[in-house]
Structures are given as structure tokens and as C-alpha cells.
Amino acid sequence: MLLILASSSPTRARLLSEAGLMFDVRPAELDERAAEEPLRQAGAPPEDLAMALALAKAQMVSERFPGDLVIGADQTLDLDGEAFSKPHDMEAARRQLLRLSGRTHHLHAAAACARNGEIVWSHSETAELTMRPFGPVFVGRYLAAVGERALGSVGAYQIEGRGIQLFSRIDGDFFAVLGLPLLPLLEFLRHEGLVET
Template identity: 35%
Template sequence: MLFLASTSPRRHALLHAAGIEFTPCRPGDEVGGEGSPREKATARAESKASQAEAPPGSCVLGVDTVVELDGEEFGKPRDRVDARRMIERLAGREHRVHTAHHLVRGDATWTAVATSTVRFDPLTPDAIEFWLDLGSWEGKAGGYGIQDAETAFASLVDGDEDTVVGLSIAVLRELLRRAAEEGPCPPS
């Protein structure tokens, strides 16, 4: 059984849609991490998985998603002002979205990062205010969800949409395959 160290409803929905059985568990505390946005996401995914509240020896997946523009990391906006800053910076530009996956079973670990490229249409100040009023920016890296109907201004350029949503099913399947080579995940 896979334990998902995440409370994200979007990650839960992706796993359900893919037919992957899992049990959600409370993730470990996030660490700040050093280095590039991709490296920081990897450190946070590792921290979430290794410190999660799951039975010892379980297969635990930690995941972290960040948006990167010009080397700057855009996580979840703290508030509306932060969301406006992010959307204004992303408008009319391409950026990368990194989703780090860290699978732990006992002392064994497997890590992979998926990266996708997204393009935002140019946005007027009124369009940004309308977007902010919807509240769809809350709890999402970069302040948007590409899967949301109201985010028609964001289009996938390269990679897969699941990565942008917050969990690459293809990457997870590969990590589970690699882990299975060393034995199955124990039942919960």
C-alpha cells in the first residue's frame, strides 16, 4: 500500500483517476532547502516523505511542486498581494513547473523530478483582479491551477499536465516499478 504524504485534494484526485490505491497521511515538516527551485522542491519532497506519519517500513511518497521563472521560485502565495505579484510576473511569459517525487521504504529511497513548461497569455490588470477575486490562486504553486476552467490563460508547452497539477503519474509509476524490483510495498 502506498502512503501519500500530502493533504492536497488535487494529488488525491490524480491518484484516484489513475486507479492507484493509496492512504493519505500527514506529511513531515517542510524544510527550506538550498539551491535552485528544483533542488529545493526535491529537499521538501524528501522531508515530507521521510517524516510522514505512516507505519514503519511503509512505502511513503512525498511530493513538492514549484514554479520557476528566471531562477526565482514561486510556491503557494501567502496572500492576495503575493498572488498578484506572481501572476503579474508570469503573465505573457513561459515558465517551468518542477514536481519532485520522493518514495521511501525503510532505508531505501527513490527520487525523480518531472518538469513541464507553461505559457501564460498576456493579462490586463483588470483580468488579473478578476482572477484574484475568484480565489482559485489559493493553495497552488505559482498561484494558479492549469486544470481549472478559469485558467484558460495558461497553456502547456512541454511536459505533462499532471506535473503542473502536482504529481506526475508517469514518474510515480516508474518509482513504484523501481521499488517493486526490491520487493512489494507492505499492505497497510
């Protein structure tokens, strides 16, 4: 049995690799915005969007690889009940960061495992992050420094890099902030015999 990560996220792959896991990467070919639109229309909270996408990715890829265990994951940013997706360009990243300035938001990280198209495990974690107040000039300098990497996360930041300068407080699991509830996932994988006990 193989372990497969159904995500193109380099951060998730790095977390699993640095934890000592052997796995293949097979990103789900899922139009995430189209998949979540019915849930948004129905008024689903942001944490439900993250879980729905994690489940969909795991199931979709597991149907292509029978017998293997597939990890799907997703993350949403929640500002007062409004779900944010990854910014599509640098102007969207700029606007988003200015909206988050001086405010507290939540990151919901969800993971699910599927085998033969059936979900066998799922878990979500939420972290609370407070950004310090900053203005357009700082945001411009920050985005110029990080470049296109700002488009790779729902918050337009990576706290493991220069993005940490945006914050005054972070409460919650570090791995959830990075987009993967790693400790509960490792516990499940130990139970499955895919990680040494």
C-alpha cells in the first residue's frame, strides 16, 4: 500500500517529508472554486469549505489508486465569517492584506484520508491570528519582497518566512497555520501502520 498526497502544496509535501514519511504526490484535478460554490451559496461556514475540499480531493484521487491511502487537505481563511481563497494576483493580495491589517482572523486546516474512494479519517484544526496594523506602503514593500509566493496561500503570507512580520499574535497549532493538522494525521498513520510506533 502506498501513501499518496492529493495536493500540489509544496508546504504540505515538505511537512510530510520532514516528518519522515515516504509518499507520492498526485494532486487532485479539482476546480476548487466551482466545488465550493454550492456550499458558499448555501451559507456554509468557512471551516466547512475547508473540510469539503479536503474530502473531495482525497476521494477523487483514491478512486484512481485503489488500495492506496490518499491524504487530501485544504485550508480556508475566515474573517468574521467570510471565507477567503488564495489571491489570484498581486493586486488581490494587496487588497486582502489591507483588509486583514489590525484584525483577527482564523485559519481552518482540514485533512482527510481515503481508501478505494471511501473516507476513512478526517480532522480539522483552527488557529487564531492577529495582524498588527500596517498601511499600504508596508504592504507594497512586503509584496515586492515575497513576490509570487504571496499567491500561494490563502492569507497571502507564509509565517515561516517574512510573513511573520505581519503579526502581533498567533494562537493555535503551528501546523494548522501551515495548512495541515499534522499531529492528528501522524497518529492516524501510526494506527494504519504507515508510520513507525
